[in-house]
Amino acid sequence: MSNPIGDPGHGNSPAAWTAVIIMLLAVTLGTVFYWLDLPVMVWACAGLLFVGLIVGWVMAKAGYGVNGPKYTPKEH
Incomplete structure (x- = not known):
């Protein structure tokens, strides 16, 4: 189920x-x-588990996270 109001x-x-x-x-x-x-x-x-964690964190800081400027959410 989706919650369109305030969905993070x-x-x-x-x-x-x-x-x-x-x-x-x-x-x-x-x-x-x-x-x-x-x-x-x-x-x-x-x-490699820790590498995955670090890569995700670095990408989020680079703007590819949920609220980052380089990420555009797609409609479902």
């Missing part, structure tokens, strides 16, 4: 999507590497 956007922005895709990739690969018993790669994927 719920993170539907390029910054949020990029961060989530990077983090989903990190969790997926980390799980595969866990089952393949590659602990170094599991830790690398844990680091």
Whole structure:
């Protein structure tokens, strides 16, 4: 359900999507590497989680967040 009055956007922005895709990739690969018993790669994927968080934050500060000047919301 949508709330047209005061809807904050719920993170539907390029910054949020990029961060989530990077983090989903990190969790997926980390799980595969866990089952393949590659602990170094599991830790690398844990680091990739933080990279996704930082990339999302940087993109939001660069204007690609929900209320950023470089983001134009699309009608549903």
